[in-house]
Amino acid sequence: MNDDEQRALIIFNRVTNYSPKQKFDLFERYKNAAKILSKKIEAESVFQKPFKINGKPLDIEKEIIGAHAELEYYKENEIAVIDMNDSTYPARLRYIYDPPIVIFVRGRAELLNGKHLVGIVGSRKASNAGITVAYSVSRELSCAGAVVVSGLASGIDFYAHKGALGGPASTVAVLGNGIDVVYPKDNEYMYKKVMKKGAVITEFPSGIPPFKQNFPRRNRIISGLSLGVAVVEASKNSGALITANYALDHGREVMAFPGMATSESYGGNNGLIREGAHLVENASDILSVLGIDHNNDKLNVALPSSQIERDILTVIGDTKVSLEEIDSVLKTPVSKITSALMLLELKGAVVQHPGKIFSKVYKYER
Incomplete structure (x- = not known):
C-alpha cells in the first residue's frame, strides 16, 4: 500500500455509521478503500446511507489532514497498518463473518x-x-x-x-x-x-x-x-x-x-x-x-530448589502476601528474598501482583 491508499484506509476506517460487516462488504466489492472513496456516491448507495463520522457527513478534504497526521504517527512508532489485501493479514481472521478491514499492529505482526x-x-x-x-x-x-x-x-x-x-x-x-x-x-x-x-x-x-x-x-x-x-x-x-x-x-x-x-x-x-x-x-x-x-x-515447571524458596512458599500459603510480610516472618536479608522471589516467578511458582504482593500458583500445592 502506498501512502495515498493508507490515508484512504484510515479515513474510511473512521466512518462510524457503518458496521464492520458493511465496511467489509464494500471492501470486497471495491477491493480497497481508495476506490471506495473515489466512488463515494456510488458506494454510499449500496447500503443507501451516506458515510458519516460521529453523526456528520464525511468530508474527505477535511479528513485528509487528520489521516496524514495519523499515518505519520504510525510510521514514527513502527505501527504496521495491515488491510485485507496485505499478505500478512491474519488468515483465520479473514474468514470470520465480519473481519476488520484494517488492523494496527505494534510489535511482532x-x-x-x-x-x-x-x-x-x-x-x-x-x-x-x-x-x-x-x-x-x-x-x-x-x-x-x-x-x-x-x-x-x-x-x-x-x-x-x-x-x-x-x-x-x-x-x-x-x-x-x-x-x-x-x-x-x-x-x-x-x-x-x-x-x-x-x-x-x-x-x-x-x-x-x-x-x-x-x-x-x-x-x-x-x-x-x-x-x-x-x-x-x-x-x-x-x-x-x-x-x-x-x-x-x-x-x-x-x-x-x-x-x-x-x-x-x-x-x-x-x-x-x-x-x-x-x-x-x-x-x-x-x-x-x-x-x-x-x-x-x-x-512441568522446575520445583523450588533452595531452602529459602521453600520457606517463601510456606509463608505465602493460600493467601496473597506482601514482600514486607515475608521479610518479617523469615528475618532474612531483603535482597535474598527478592532474588528468590524472582527465581520463583521465573519458574512459575508464584505470581507477583501490583504493590509487590505475591501469591502461590496452585500447581505447587502438593
Whole structure:
C-alpha cells in the first residue's frame, strides 16, 4: 500500500455509521478503500446511507489532514497498518463473518499468523484461584509453543499475558480502543512488555477511547485469531461469554474451567460446560482439545530448589502476601528474598501482583 491508499484506509476506517460487516462488504466489492472513496456516491448507495463520522457527513478534504497526521504517527512508532489485501493479514481472521478491514499492529505482526493461537479470557474481577490458573496455564501454553491471545483487561486477561510472557511463544493483546490508548492505565507496563515481546493489535483508529460498545468487537477478534477460546473464570454476566459465543459462531473450540456449583464467579463457566463446552483443567487439556502435539515434560515447571524458596512458599500459603510480610516472618536479608522471589516467578511458582504482593500458583500445592 502506498501512502495515498493508507490515508484512504484510515479515513474510511473512521466512518462510524457503518458496521464492520458493511465496511467489509464494500471492501470486497471495491477491493480497497481508495476506490471506495473515489466512488463515494456510488458506494454510499449500496447500503443507501451516506458515510458519516460521529453523526456528520464525511468530508474527505477535511479528513485528509487528520489521516496524514495519523499515518505519520504510525510510521514514527513502527505501527504496521495491515488491510485485507496485505499478505500478512491474519488468515483465520479473514474468514470470520465480519473481519476488520484494517488492523494496527505494534510489535511482532508475524505472531498473528502463527499455527497455534489460543484465546484465554475471563473476568476482570477475578478470584485468586482464577488469577493463578490464568497465569500458570498461559505460561505452560507458551512453553508448549502456543501463542496466548487475550484482551489486556484487568484480572484474567492481565495474568494470561503475564504468564505467556514467561514462555517462548509469547502473547497477543487485542485492544478495544486506539493503539495509542492504554486501558486500564494500571496496565501500561504490561502493554509495553507485550509490545516488546509479543504483539498489541486493534481495529480502532488512534485516539479512540475504550467505549463500552467497542469490547464486543474486540472479543470477536480474540476469537477470530484463535484456534479455540478457554474461559478461566466468568460469572453469568461476564463479557468473556461474548467471546465464547463468537467462538461458537466462528467454528472455534470453546473450553471452560469448572467451578463450584455455588460459586457465582464461575456461573458462566458452568453454564458453558452444561451447553457442551469442553471441560478443561490444565494446559494439557487445552492442547489436547485443539489437537496440538505437546510433550507434557515441557509443561512441568522446575520445583523450588533452595531452602529459602521453600520457606517463601510456606509463608505465602493460600493467601496473597506482601514482600514486607515475608521479610518479617523469615528475618532474612531483603535482597535474598527478592532474588528468590524472582527465581520463583521465573519458574512459575508464584505470581507477583501490583504493590509487590505475591501469591502461590496452585500447581505447587502438593
